[in-house]
Amino acid sequence: MMNDMSRRQFGAVVVGSTAAAALAACTPFGAASSTRGVGLTVIVVGAGVAGLAAARDLYRSGAEVIVLEARDRIGGRTATIVREGFALDLGASWIHGLDGNPVTELVNDAGLGLIETDVESAIGFDAATADGVLDDAALARAGARLDAAVEAGYETEVDQPLQRVVDAAASGASASEARLIRYLAASAIENEYAGPLSELSAWWFDEAGGYDGGDAMIEGGYAQVPEVLADELDVRLGAVVTAVSWGDDGVLVQTASESFEADAVIMTVPLGVLQSGAIAVDPPLPEAQQAAIAGLGMGVLNKVFMLFDEVFWDDSVDWIGIVPPDGLDPWVDWVTVGRADDVPVLLGFAAGDLGRSVDAMSDEQVVASALATLRSAYPSAPEPIEVLVTRWGADEFARGSYSFAAVGSDPEMRDDLAAGVGERLHLAGEATSREHPSTVHGALLSGRRAAENVLGDLGS
Ligand SMILES: Cc1cc2nc3c(=O)[nH]c(=O)nc-3n(C[C@H](O)[C@H](O)[C@H](O)COP(=O)(O)OP(=O)(O)OC[C@H]3O[C@@H](n4cnc5c(N)ncnc54)[C@H](O)[C@@H]3O)c2cc1C
Structure with a gap:
């Protein structure tokens, strides 16, 4: 459907020196027009892979989209x-x-x-062995002990930090085997999931697909992925979003100097930024989402x-x-x-x-x-x-590398984040992906999901 020119003006941004001035000058959710296809206007906060994937799908579906990115570059945690x-x-x-x-598909297409x-394709060293080379058989025995403790950790009545699981694996092992267990935990668990053993959930740390x-x-670096996604998009760099208001009629998104009205907003800032409270959300996010933001690591x-x-x-x-x-x-x-x-x-x-x-x-x-x-x-x-x-x-616009399953969290929290708040406010980003958290592909899929939800809710 071509634009019926009945929607509010998009990105006809009021420029003021302060957020208050911008707000005063901007009629929230006032009527004007979108100039593209489906007559839908969307602000995407964050030009990482999730935000750009969402913006790209929306733009290709005929929506008018502006991406607001705090940094002076796109890509977020791909750099x-x-x-x-x-x-x-x-x-x-x-x-x-x-x-x-x-x-892979995106990279091949590009x-x-x-x-x-x-x-x-690896070589291992251990200064404690006679020749300084890691003893593969000893490592396999340590791995079997750690595996057994991890299996037992899934079965406890109450969740616990993985540190206790690793300690249980090491207790009763020889000193040299205990060292190998700790080495495996650092390499295969902490370096993979990024959270410390003292905070990772023994129940859920490796739940993802x-x-x-x-x-x-x-070749040439990962930053080419966001570059491919950003093609043709309206991305505003240096736009640090400070506040998002949402209601039945639409949304208002503020940076220090500008306010943007739109039909919907997709927030893709990292979990660490959500946890910091750097972006004021009004009305506040529902309890389930607040619990997820606080509960995930x-x-x-x-x-x-x-x-x-x-x-x-x-x-x-x-x-x-x-x-x-x-x-x-x-x-x-x-x-x-x-x-x-x-x-x-x-x-x-x-x-x-x-x-x-x-x-x-x-x-x-x-x-x-x-x-x-x-x-x-x-x-x-x-x-x-x-x-x-x-x-x-x-890094104030990342506040960490990626999310992890903390003790006390559960995978449904990611679904809660992904669910959106009514029709107007949607969240995307790696932390909102239950199946593929902590990854670029999870971010990509989450952005696509959020775009689909916006189009499903408001697109016709
Ligand atoms: C060191 C490291 C290694 C990793 N290794 C891998 C790997 O090998 N493979 C893999 O699949 N994944 C890896 N990851 C994870 C992967 O990079 C992320 O999961 C993914 O890039 C997240 O994308 P995103 O769009 O969800 O978030 P981001 O890329 O963080 O995008 C969010 C955007 O929001 C912006 N923003 C923040 N605050 C504001 C604000 N107030 N206003 C406006 N914009 C704001 C940020 O600047 C950022 O651009 C790694 C991550 C790190 C840090």
């Missing part, structure tokens, strides 16, 4: 820096599970190249990229695992990210408590901490010639 032709992904690196993954990596088919990085996974003069590590593998010697920080996972391009770069991960401490550490402190553990495997590792450290927890 790429290119140094001398080499792409460093500061946020998401991998398409996890290539088969049937909507990100003609982007993939760099497949394999977790089986996934795709088959191995993992791949994107926001984890921190940080990265350190270290550029060296030359490769000193085993460059025939994708992954290097290091069992941290006592007293050293658990920089347990390293990726030889420069392999495909022949660049001597290593990427190390810090999650859980270590991830959060990196937020407050200087680059020098991070290098000292990471290098100490790396040198337990490669004693002659030199100082890096360049270093790049992420601090996602300290």
